[in-house]
Amino acid sequence: MVVxxxxxxxxxxxEERFGVKRTMFVLPMGIALLYLLPVFAPVLxxxxxxxxxxxxxxxxPIANRYINDHIESVGRATVISAVSMVRSVAGIPFRIGSGMFADAFTPIAAVTALGAVFIVGGLLLHAYAPPVREPARGDATPAD
Structure with missing residues (x-):
């Protein structure tokens, strides 16, 4: 909690120093890469x-600010609630799957497999449907 x-x-x-797009790519990829380390040294x-x-x-906070800045004021709370729900629901298959994988193999193998899935999924997501897009001219919607 302190961390x-x-x-x-x-x-x-x-966000100011690196920008939303770079931060939203580098931090999740960094986390996913860290998932690969315990296979080499479990203490990690x-x-x-x-x-x-x-x-x-x-x-x-960076993702929420980005979403908040790109949604019109009407319906903003509904969209933010929907995004929060999707984030929670999207994690369910990973939790169940990683638990089953850990039971079949080892917890370290499950963490490593999750890291590999996150890296491949993140790279594919950023290649084909980047979560942070540069706005087209005239498409910017400033926050109220």
Whole structure:
């Protein structure tokens, strides 16, 4: 909880320095790469969890601000609630699948497999449907 509080305090500075697009690519990829480390040295799972928690605390305020800035004021709360629900529901198959994988193999193998899936999925997502797009001219919708 302390790690989350400290890192979320720096979200605006990270966004200013690196931009939304770069931050939304580098942080999740960095987390996914950290998932691969425990297979080489299992003790690395502990710092991985701290970095993962801290990175998530950086990502969510930046993503929420981006969504907030690109939605008109009418219906904004509904869209933000829907995005939050989709984030929660999207994690269910990964939680179930990784638990089944860990039961069949080992927890370290499950973490490594998740890291590989996240890296491949993230690269495909950014290649074919980037979550942060450059606005076309005249398409910018400033926040109210």
């Amino acid at each position: 989350s509080a400290i890192t979320s305090d720096y979200a605006s500075e990270v 799972v502990f710092p991985m969890f701290f970095v993962m928690k801290g990175s998530n605390s950086l990502i969510f």
